[in-house]
Amino acid sequence: MNNYLPELFTWPFILGTSYLLILVIVRFVRWFWGLSKYDKIRIWKGLRTRKTLRSIKESFTEGLLHRKIFKTNPVLGYMHMSLAFGWFLLIVIGHIETIIAERSLHFPFHYAIFSRFYHTSSHTSIISYIMASVMDVLLIFVLSGVFLAYLKRFKSSVFGMKHSTRLKSGDRIALAALWCIFPFRFLTESITAGVHNNGGIISQTVGKLFASVLPVDVIMYPAWFAYSLALGFFFVALPNSRYMHIPAEIFFIFLRNYGVKLKKRINTYSLVQVFSCSRCGICLDTCQLDLAGIHTQSVYVLKNIRNKNLTDEVLFNCLLCGRCQQVCPVGIEMNDLRITQRIESTRQYNSSYDYLKEGEVRKSKVIYFAGCMTHLTPAIKQSMIQIFNYAGIDYWFMDEDKAPCCGRPLMQAGQYDAAEKLIENNRQKILHSGAEKLIVSCPICYKVFYEDYALHGVHVQHHSEFILELVRSGLIPKNAGTFRMIYHDPCELGRGSGIYEQPRELLKHYGQLIALKKEKEDSLCCGGSLSNIKISMQKRDEITNLAIDVFKSYDPDILVTSCPLCKKTFTRVNKVEVRDIAEIVAGAIENKQSAKRHMTHQMKKHVKPTLV
Amino acid sequence: MIDFGFTLSETRTIDYEQFDGRLLNYVLQNEPSFLTCLSCGGCTATCSAGNLIEFNIRKINLLLRMGEYEGLAREIDKCMLCGKCILICPRDINIRNVVMLIKKGIVKYKNE
Numbered sequence: 271m272n273n274y275l276p277e278l279f280t281w282p283f284i285l286g287t288s289y290l291l292i293l294v295i296v297r298f299v300r301w302f303w304g305l306s307k308y309d310k311i312r313i314w315k316g317l318r319t320r321k322t323l324r325s326i327k328e329s330f331t332e333g334l335l336h337r338k339i340f341k342t343n344p345v346l347g348y349m350h351m352s353l354a355f356g357w358f359l360l361i362v363i364g365h366i367e368t369i370i371a372e373r374s375l376h377f378p379f380h381y382a383i384f385s386r387f388y389h390t391s392s393h394t395s396i397i398s399y400i401m402a403s404v405m406d407v408l409l410i411f412v413l414s415g416v417f418l419a420y421l422k423r424f425k426s427s428v429f430g431m432k433h434s435t436r437l438k439s440g441d442r443i444a445l446a447a448l449w450c451i452f453p454f455r456f457l458t459e460s461i462t463a464g465v466h467n468n469g470g471i472i473s474q475t476v477g478k479l480f481a482s483v484l485p486v487d488v489i490m491y492p493a494w495f496a497y498s499l500a501l502g503f504f505f506v507a508l509p510n511s512r513y514m515h516i517p518a519e520i521f522f523i524f525l526r527n528y529g530v531k532l533k534k535r536i537n538t539y540s541l542v543q544v545f546s547c548s549r550c551g552i553c554l555d556t557c558q559l560d561l562a563g564i565h566t567q568s569v570y571v572l573k574n575i576r577n578k579n580l581t582d583e584v585l586f587n588c589l590l591c592g593r594c595q596q597v598c599p600v601g602i603e604m605n606d607l608r609i610t611q612r613i614e615s616t617r618q619y620n621s622s623y624d625y626l627k628e629g630e631v632r633k634s635k636v637i638y639f640a641g642c643m644t645h646l647t648p649a650i651k652q653s654m655i656q657i658f659n660y661a662g663i664d665y666w667f668m669d670e671d672k673a674p675c676c677g678r679p680l681m682q683a684g685q686y687d688a689a690e691k692l693i694e695n696n697r698q699k700i701l702h703s704g705a706e707k708l709i710v711s712c713p714i715c716y717k718v719f720y721e722d723y724a725l726h727g728v729h730v731q732h733h734s735e736f737i738l739e740l741v742r743s744g745l746i747p748k749n750a751g752t753f754r755m756i757y758h759d760p761c762e763l764g765r766g767s768g769i770y771e772q773p774r775e776l777l778k779h780y781g782q783l784i785a786l787k788k789e790k791e792d793s794l795c796c797g798g799s800l801s802n803i804k805i806s807m808q809k810r811d812e813i814t815n816l817a818i819d820v821f822k823s824y825d826p827d828i829l830v831t832s833c834p835l836c837k838k839t840f841t842r843v844n845k846v847e848v849r850d851i852a853e854i855v856a857g858a859i860e861n862k863q864s865a866k867r868h869m870t871h872q873m874k875k876h877v878k879p880t881l882v
Numbered sequence: 883m884i885d886f887g888f889t890l891s892e893t894r895t896i897d898y899e900q901f902d903g904r905l906l907n908y909v910l911q912n913e914p915s916f917l918t919c920l921s922c923g924g925c926t927a928t929c930s931a932g933n934l935i936e937f938n939i940r941k942i943n944l945l946l947r948m949g950e951y952e953g954l955a956r957e958i959d960k961c962m963l964c965g966k967c968i969l970i971c972p973r974d975i976n977i978r979n980v981v982m983l984i985k986k987g988i989v990k991y992k993n994e
């Protein structure tokens with residue numbers, strides 16, 4: 271054996287690996303270079319802290335074991351784990367096996383990869399036989415994953431998945447190569463075992479079988495060549511296919527743990543996230559647009575960004591409900607990524623709104639901002655006024671007559687510069703009023719007020735939080751009714767702002783709350799989201815109807831929500847009684863007041879005759 | 883020109899020889915629902931921007947069809963995209979998309 275020049279058959283593998291390594295390193299350096307100065311400092315400072323350990327641990331649990339995929343879909347999780355973790359173990363144990371066989375730590379890398387080709391002696395010790403058998407079992411473990419991968423491609427329903435992602439040519443080459451690698455390896459190692467009469471518990475048996483029917487001496491070398499070729503092809507195709515997610519995800523995990531954040535501009539961190547998408551397709555099944563026959567899901571947007579062919583039709587056709595972000599096993603920040611793309615797409619035409627005037631300001635400790643959508647659902651507005659009056663709170667109704675929009679719908683459309691103008695106008699009014707508390711009825715406004723308004727010293731509250739406070743302090747009557755209620759989490763309030771418990775706690779004082787299978791982080795979108803610029807009303811209705819069907823299966827008396835837009839959307843299809851949380855509370859106040867009136871009336875009636 | 887005994891106001895004349903229909907076609911092709919507008923004025927009545935300044939979607943429609951792109955650019959900038967109009971519209975027109983398309987189209991065709 272010539273020790274200086276590798277065997278001919280190893281060349282595809284060696285070339286492929288070198289190409290992959292160089293390309294991945296170049297990309298990593300470029301991504302790192304493109305980060306802002308502060309991000310670089312962040313990474314530098316984080317390097318010697320516990321964050322590095324956490325990243326390594328996370329790379330292991332997510333990159334190899336795929337814990338999060340397991341949680342959403344066990345079969346899919348097993349497939350990914352057997353492929354990634356199994357292959358990883360094959361490489362590690364393969365190296366240990368070679369170290370034992372060579373009795374040295376210094377040997378060329380490909381010796382370990384093609385170990386069975388180089389180490390042809392029959393088993394000298396029980397240890398080498400055990401090692402070979404362990405490798406055999408691991409290979410079978412990986413092959414089970416490959417088998418599931420075949421199955422998924424041809425019949426994705428086995429996985430409980432409705433869809434498998436569409437592929438492009440780079441993906442096809444890589445996928446074909448990946449599908450070949452492990453079966454080839456198994457066949458080759460068995461054939462070799464047949465020739466040399468060695469191998470582990472499985473390969474030896476299969477090898478003997480092959481030797482009895484095939485000319486194993488002749489086909490051994492071509493078999494090794496084919497195996498090496500499959501490896502080489504896979505490594506060459508990897509950086510240009512979706513499998514780039516393997517190195518990118520690890521890079522992403524490290525950056526995320528060091529505290530790098532997405533900016534309002536597309537930078538290399540957004541690119542890292544784009545490349546980290548494995549196109550597993552979990553976001554396809556969770557997306558409600560899919561039910562309405564719209565195919566603009568996150569996985570496709572990420573692919574379009576990568577291939578630089580993203581259209582407005584795809585980019586703006588999304589409810590930004592955040593359901594995909596919630597289930598993404600890689601943790602890609604899809605909403606923010608989409609918004610940065612929208613900012614880029616609409617950068618050239620932001621409005622100036624120079625017609626905005628300063629407007630009247632009233633001094634008050636408490637401000638109520640109803641929001642545009644609440645003005646369209648006057649019952650919510652009236653209920654809030656009733657609650658304020660009953661609790662005896664002095665407040666300033668900021669947008670009772672004239673006020674600009676909060677700016678959030680513009681931001682969702684990517685028009686940040688324009689939104690800034692509206693924000694500044696509202697912000698000055700709030701600050702000049704000397705308010706300590708800002709009560710908002712619309713979750714869309716709520717999110718922008720606490721996130722982007724920079725209102726220092728002003729406590730921003732959604733009305734569900736505020737009313738709960740009033741009930742707790744006894745200013746508002748409770749009324750344990752017998753209504754069966756479902757609470758619908760609005761996207762902007764739930765997944766957007768993390769407010770799940772307050773509305774539920776409040777509702778428990780007014781009726782019976784039914785627990786749903788899909789609620790809180792998992793809750794459905796009503797379909798009315800303003801974030802979607804492109805969707806037609808008919809498609810919206812389809813989504814709303816499907817959501818309502820889910821609710822109706824629980825047979826509720828009332829569907830309660832805490833967003834005027836959700837209410838408006840649900841009432842539009844008119845299938846179930848919909849109320850805002852404020853209306854429920856105001857109803858209880860109304861009951862109490864009318865009972866009181868009734869009582870005084872009765873008393874008067876009763877008392878009168880005795881007086882006369 | 884034949885004298886019919888009445889005068890034509892210059893601003894109200896659409897000169898079809900000069901008419902630049904690119905923006906109109908762009909908007910209608912991408913949001914055909916705008917074709918079904920019956921000018922009921924519901925959008926204007928509910929409009930958040932219209933509450934602060936004179937702003938009117940029907941006027942936008944008219945300016946678009948007349949090819950008055952300068953006036954259109956000035957008008958369209960007033961919209962705050964709050965979305966009340968789409969909930970009011972009896973024809974289910976996706977007015978916000980119309981606004982975004984006009985904004986994009988104006989930039990697009992100005993440079994061509």
